[in-house]
Amino acid sequence: MQLYNKLSAKERAALIDEAGKDRLTISFYQYYKIENPQIFRDHLFLNWDKLDVLGRIYVSYEGINAQLSVPAENFLDFKEHLDSISFLNGVRLNIAVEQDNKSFLKLKVKVRNKIVADGLNDDTFDVTDKGIHLSAKEFNEMLANPNTVCVDMRNHYESEIGHFEGAVTPDVDTFRDSLDIIEEDLKEHKEDKNLLMYCTGGIRCEKASAYYKHKGFKNVFQLEGGIIEYTRQVKAEGVENKFIGKNFVFDHRRAERISEDVVSNCHQCGKACDTHVNCANEACHLLFIQCDDCAEKMENTCSTDCQEIIHLSYEEQKELRKGKHNSNKIFKKGRSEVLKYKK
Known part of the structure; x- marks a missing residue:
């Protein structure tokens, strides 16, 4: 019985291209007291894997927080399964503003202490x-x-x-x-x-x-x-839109454009820009805003140090990463002394 994803992101992307079918990016949450999150987690994986659902889903004693991608042709079956779960029957589904067939490339259903890390008792x-x-x-x-x-x-x-x-x-x-x-x-x-x-x-x-x-x-x-x-x-x-700029999302799209306003700037040159990228140096992976000109000049890296590192051999880069735990505790999203124009 398969309870975990076995395909790499690259393999999954190839299968999506080969299938050539539209997928829907969806998110939902529900606070509810779940007696056994692990059993519920396994139940979700078994049923959603059959429907080719991909995404990042957190389950805990307090409920579920799900961001996922489902083939459009399987949506009704997916919805039927949700409705078969008492506390998810009729749950509001947020359909993404902008669709991307590769918003998620793996099915990850994880048991967590909380569905959102809020630090509250x-x-x-x-x-x-x-x-x-x-x-x-x-x-x-x-x-x-x-x-x-x-x-x-x-x-x-x-x-x-x-x-x-x-x-x-x-x-x-x-x-x-x-x-x-x-x-x-x-x-x-x-x-x-x-x-x-x-x-x-x-x-x-x-x-x-x-x-x-x-x-x-x-x-x-x-x-x-x-x-x-x-x-x-x-x-x-036809309600008047009061949101300006992009809505950041936690998948491969990184953002959905809500209005044409650009309210931020490239963190490297200061030019008006609202495109988030991750530094090409895998040991850094810093999330920051970079315009097309800087992306070309810096080869998708956040600094000259990282630019030099990406030209090293794979083995040399791997050696540099030894003993370093890559996490937000070290690499704050959008925060680094090398980002000259970070507001």
């Missing part, structure tokens, strides 16, 4: 006492209210390429970093201001809204379905 507050959910139209109305403080619950590298007009965009590396910072900055307005939050698909706001209500905020609101659902409603219902 859920036993200390009622996680079900959430903020009021708003549609795109309602969100715009609340955004226009002078008594509203709109806060972006995403990280700095997400908000730098796109955000809502007038939103507060905390300069943080992780979701957990933002929680205390926002509370401290708004501590004088817990009762007299509307706290309006948004994130990519809604999952971070779901937990944050309950946390802030626990902390004494009286008027807490969140964008239902996040930026993804907001964009869908804008297009379907």
Whole structure:
């Protein structure tokens, strides 16, 4: 019985090209008390692997957080399987604004302590006492209210390429970093201001809204379905778009363009640009913004040091990586002294 992905990303990409069929990029989440996450995880893998589902799915005792790609022709079967699971019956599915058949190249279903790393002790507050959910139209109305403080619950590298007009965009590396910072900055307005939050698909706001209500905020609101659902409603219902730039996504696409505005700059030359790349030096892999001219000049690397390294032999590069653990703890996304124009 196969319970893990056995194909490399390269092999999977070749199969997708060979099949020549459209795929749908989808995301969803649901907070729910799962008694045995490992059994549930295996159940999902066995059923979704048969449907050629690919993606990154986290399962924990508190629920599920899924970002995946499914063949369009298998979508109804996939939806039928979701609906067969009691707490996922009718769950809102966020369909990507821009589709890419290779948004995911492996099926990874992992058991985690939490479906979002928030650093919170859920036993200390009622996680079900959430903020009021708003549609795109309602969100715009609340955004226009002078008594509203709109806060972006995403990280700095997400908000730098796109955000809502007038939103507060905390300069943080992780979701957990933002929680205390926002509370401290708004501590004088817990009762007299509307706290309006948004994130990519809604999952971070779901937990944050309950946390802030626990902390004494009286008027807490969140964008239902996040930026993804907001964009869908804008297009379907003719609602005015208040989001400027790109929406950062955590797959091979890296972003979806929501408006034509370019609100960020190349981290190497300062030119207007909103294209995130990873440094070509595998030992670095830094996520940063790079324009086409700098990409050509620097050969897709973030620094001259990394540019020199990519010209070494594979064995020499492998030797340099020995003993180094490549993670966000060392290589902060979009943060490095070599990025001259990082705001």
